[in-house]
Amino acid sequence: MDKKMYNRLGICDEVVNFSEKILSDLRERFDEIDETAEYNQLKVISAMQKNRVNATCFAATTGYGYDDVGRDNLENVYASCFETEAALVRPQITCGTHALAVALSAILRPGDELLSPVGKPYDTLEEVIGIRESKCSLKEFGISYSQVDLLSDGTFDYEGIKAAITEKTKMVTIQRSKGYQTRPTFSVTQIGELIKFVKSIKSDIICMVDNCYGEFVEKIEPSNVGADMIVGSLIKNPGGGLAPIGGYICGTKECVEKCAYRLSAPGLGQEVGANLGIMPAFYQGFFMSPTVVSGALKGAVFASRCYEKLGFKVVPGSEESRHDIIQAVELGSKERMVAFCKGIQAAAPVDSYVTPEPWAMPGYDSDVIMAAGAFVQGSSIELSADGPIREPYAVYFQGGLTWYHAKLGIMMSIQKLYEAGLIDRNLF
Numbered sequence: 356m357d358k359k360m361y362n363r364l365g366i367c368d369e370v371v372n373f374s375e376k377i378l379s380d381l382r383e384r385f386d387e388i389d390e391t392a393e394y395n396q397l398k399v400i401s402a403m404q405k406n407r408v409n410a411t412c413f414a415a416t417t418g419y420g421y422d423d424v425g426r427d428n429l430e431n432v433y434a435s436c437f438e439t440e441a442a443l444v445r446p447q448i449t450c451g452t453h454a455l456a457v458a459l460s461a462i463l464r465p466g467d468e469l470l471s472p473v474g475k476p477y478d479t480l481e482e483v484i485g486i487r488e489s490k491c492s493l494k495e496f497g498i499s500y501s502q503v504d505l506l507s508d509g510t511f512d513y514e515g516i517k518a519a520i521t522e523k524t525k526m527v528t529i530q531r532s533k534g535y536q537t538r539p540t541f542s543v544t545q546i547g548e549l550i551k552f553v554k555s556i557k558s559d560i561i562c563m564v565d566n567c568y569g570e571f572v573e574k575i576e577p578s579n580v581g582a583d584m585i586v587g588s589l590i591k592n593p594g595g596g597l598a599p600i601g602g603y604i605c606g607t608k609e610c611v612e613k614c615a616y617r618l619s620a621p622g623l624g625q626e627v628g629a630n631l632g633i634m635p636a637f638y639q640g641f642f643m644s645p646t647v648v649s650g651a652l653k654g655a656v657f658a659s660r661c662y663e664k665l666g667f668k669v670v671p672g673s674e675e676s677r678h679d680i681i682q683a684v685e686l687g688s689k690e691r692m693v694a695f696c697k698g699i700q701a702a703a704p705v706d707s708y709v710t711p712e713p714w715a716m717p718g719y720d721s722d723v724i725m726a727a728g729a730f731v732q733g734s735s736i737e738l739s740a741d742g743p744i745r746e747p748y749a750v751y752f753q754g755g756l757t758w759y760h761a762k763l764g765i766m767m768s769i770q771k772l773y774e775a776g777l778i779d780r781n782l783f
């Protein structure tokens with residue numbers, strides 16, 4: 356690569372050379388990522404061909420949205436791709452949390468219990484479930500919750516899970532990605548084993564997987580290994596960076612129908628919900644998603660290896676297998692977190708001139724810093740980094756619509772640390 360272009364963007368020769376050296380070690384890893392992307396690209400194309408996607412699918416509908424061919428067919432494409440009986444893919448699902456809340460409240464009834472066999476769920480679900488008090492939580496509707504934490508080595512506590520399953524247990528929620536925790540992300544195979552175990556104890560338990568950040572990272576999805584529902588956000592992986600809003604729920608016909616009744620109204624279900632002209636972005640984003648995810652994965656592996664070499668703890672390690680697109684880097688100090696995020700921000704195509712600062716955020720007990728310069732606000736399939744300013748001072752880094760942008764972001768983060776004298780210059 357011509358260094359001059361990097362120099363022009365403010366990256367010095369030392370950082371460019373360091374990056375190129377790291378990259379030369381990652382060829383095999385990148386080949387593997389490309390191979391998965393190729394497989395998943397074919398999977399998406401095959402689903403589109405099978406459902407005879409054509410130009411009428413891209414037309415806008417308004418009002419009730421009856422007989423919305425584009426919307427209905429997109430749901431068939433998702434169902435074919437993820438090999439489920441049915442799918443609900445809608446702009447009316449406002450985000451991942453909403454999709455998960457719809458799925459949970461569609462299935463659970465007063466007196467039922469929800470079990471998380473993988474420890475604490477994602478922050479925003481605490482209020483949905485009622486772990487933290489909230490209006491309209493499942494708890495307010497008389498739905499109880501129990502949780503079995505992972506064992507200290509990050510594996511499932513099968514005995515604990517067995518003991519936690521009672522007559523009341525109606526549904527199990529499994530979060531694939533580590534989210535903002537430092538536990539490992541589960542592979543689809545591991546999730547399959549867990550589902551099999553749960554169903555061997557009580558066969559009618561509905562198993563839902565929070566699939567956020569996991570789509571197209573592997574060749575199979577949790578729906579291929581027994582999940583009754585997989586749920587996610589379209590401003591993460593499956594929207595391919597093009598979807599400006601939305602969420603999906605793919606699963607059994609029975610489950611998806613209930614979700615549709617919950618989302619709109621009993622009796623209306625999937626029949627209503629105009630697409631408002633958003634279909635081209637949904638179809639094209641899904642088409643792009645395997646490639647976009649592969650770029651994000653390369654960025655995550657590259658970040659992992661760079662920061663490992665610079666002496667920081669990274670989760671996952673650069674040689675570990677990957678099951679989501681999130682990379683955690685424990686930077687050990689507030690100053691380094693700020694410098695890292697400044698680098699990510701400075702490398703963005705949008706809002707590159709703003710400076711991220713730690714700030715108080717609702718739901719957090721410490722200040723949080725965030726860096727993002729995205730075309731779609733809050734999109735985390737686009738390059739972004741954030742983290743709470745507290746021990747172990749970890750930043751969570753994810754996304755990148757292209758590998759080259761992810762690469763620049765990581766190089767710029769190293770540049771900012773280098774300039775501020777916050778990393779050992781002898782390592783360069």
Ligand SMILES: *Cc1c(COP(=O)(O)O)cnc(C)c1O
Nearest residue numbers: 450451452477532534565567588
């Ligand atoms: C992002 C995320 C969510 C919530 O999605 P939002 O779109 O932010 O509401 C839930 N679970 C996991 C694991 C996530 O990564």
